[in-house]
Amino acid sequence: MQKIAAICTLAFAALPALAFEPLAADTMEDTRTFKIEVLQVTDIEPFQESLDGFLAALRSNELIEGKNLSVHRVKIDFDMEKGGFWSRLGVLLRIRNEAARIVEAKPDLVLTIGTPATKYARGIVEDAHIPLVFTAVANPQDAGCVSLSDAGPGVTGSTLYSNMAESVKVVQQLFPEVRRIGMVHTDDENGVAHVAAAVSSAGQAGMAVSSRLVSKNDSIVPTLKSLYNQGQGVQMFAVPLDTYYGLHRYEAATDLGDFGAAHQLPVVTLAMVRVPGAVLYVGSDFTQVGNLAGIQASKILKRRTKPDVLPILRQETPTVLIDPERAAALHIALPSAFLAHKSVGKNGFWQIDLAK
Incomplete structure (x- = not known):
């Protein structure tokens, strides 16, 4: 009986030590x-x-x-x-x-x-x-x-994904006279979806989008000329969310910016991708x-x-950036709603916080 009692005493004495085992497991998880x-x-x-x-x-x-x-x-x-x-x-x-x-x-x-x-x-x-x-x-x-x-x-x-109607509204606030926008895209899934959303939202806002499909290896210049020269021509170019503009060391984006500057046409991008020459960036x-x-x-x-x-x-509210140098070159006067919520962001761009 004394041996049994001693064994039981040792067993009960070991219980507090066993209670610390979960902490040891947590420590192993941390490492x-x-x-x-x-x-x-x-x-x-x-x-x-x-x-x-x-x-x-x-x-x-x-x-x-x-x-x-x-x-x-x-x-x-x-x-x-x-x-x-x-x-x-x-x-x-x-x-x-x-x-x-x-x-x-x-x-x-x-x-x-x-x-x-x-x-x-x-x-x-x-x-x-x-x-x-x-x-x-x-x-x-x-x-x-x-x-x-x-x-x-x-x-x-x-x-x-962002509400394209909100992005189009921002474009309209800055360019109230624009009625026709040109967009060039490829078969990129994001690009196709983005252009379709822009066509629908712009239509509801009283604007039209003329879009053209190109191959990822195509130069963008011939298509830009076609969109600019057809009929009354486009008054602005918009960049969709398409990998095309990031390829070839941003060749398409650079050529688009140069074309816009040469013809005094504003270039806006509906995606936060680097587009040399773009005056407005709006999107996620x-x-x-x-x-x-x-x-x-x-x-x-x-x-x-x-x-x-x-x-x-x-992202609930789209990011809005303006290149002040391009805005000055295009003689764009910022609406009071933009000026009231303007701050200087990276690269010297103005960031417009429309959520305020």
């Missing part, structure tokens, strides 16, 4: 390195901005690359500088091959940047029950999502939208939240 695979199609500056915003959000949530976070990035590129041809079938096959490799790598999370990577990788990643977060997608439904807020099973993210900021995707990824990694329960996030 874990999370693995993220990043997949994108084409290598353009806005996609880098998206990733920068994504990683910044993770750092804010104590997920730091090189410490407790490992990031492997794949850029599917067509080497457009050397005349590669954009093939939808080629894109599909290469994305699916990379998605299969990612599944074998068994990361904790997959980040897809842009519509093609999201659209064609999501099914394979979802079947492997690996959380997928996307960013830099203009219209989530074009990437297989249920709606603008519901990404569907195993997926969440952030979208560049890639860095901010990437940051929103990072917020969702942090919840998935740190709290083990299922992607399905997290809505697609988007």
Whole structure:
């Protein structure tokens, strides 16, 4: 009996020590390195901005690359500088091959940047029950999502989608005399969706959009001449959310800016992409939208939240930037509503906070 009593005493004495085991498990979780695979199609500056915003959000949530976070990035590129041809079938096959490799790598999370990577990788990643977060997608439904807020099973993210009617309203405030806008785009999914939204919103606002489809390897100049010279001609050019303008070292964007300056035509961009010569920028900021995707990824990694329960996030109020030098060259007088909410942003641009 004395031996039994001694054993029981030792057992009860050990209970307080056992109570600390969950803390030890938490400590092990804190030292874990999370693995993220990043997949994108084409290598353009806005996609880098998206990733920068994504990683910044993770750092804010104590997920730091090189410490407790490992990031492997794949850029599917067509080497457009050397005349590669954009093939939808080629894109599909290469994305699916990379998605299969990612599944074998068994990361904790997959980040897809842009519509093609999201659209064609999501099914394979979802079947492997690996959380997928996307960013830099203009219209989530074009990437297989249920709606603008519901990404569907195993997926969440952030979208560049913005209310085009609001963007058109900003354009009208600055250029009340403009009735016809020219837009050049390619078969880029984001570009097609963006132009369609612009056509609809501009029509409701009493303006018309003349759009032209070109190949990603085409020079933009002949199309600009055609739009400018046809009939009464366009009074302004607008840049959609299309990778075309980021290729060939921004050749199309630069040529568009030069053409506008030579003919005293304003150039506006309905996406936050660098367009030398543009006087107005209005749309969603890639860095901010990437940051929103990072917020969702942090919840998935740190709290083990299922992607399905997290809505697609988007920038609620569009960013509005004005190049003061181009505005002066075009003799544009800023409306009082713009002047009242003007501040100097990066690159010397004026930022107009219409949310105030």
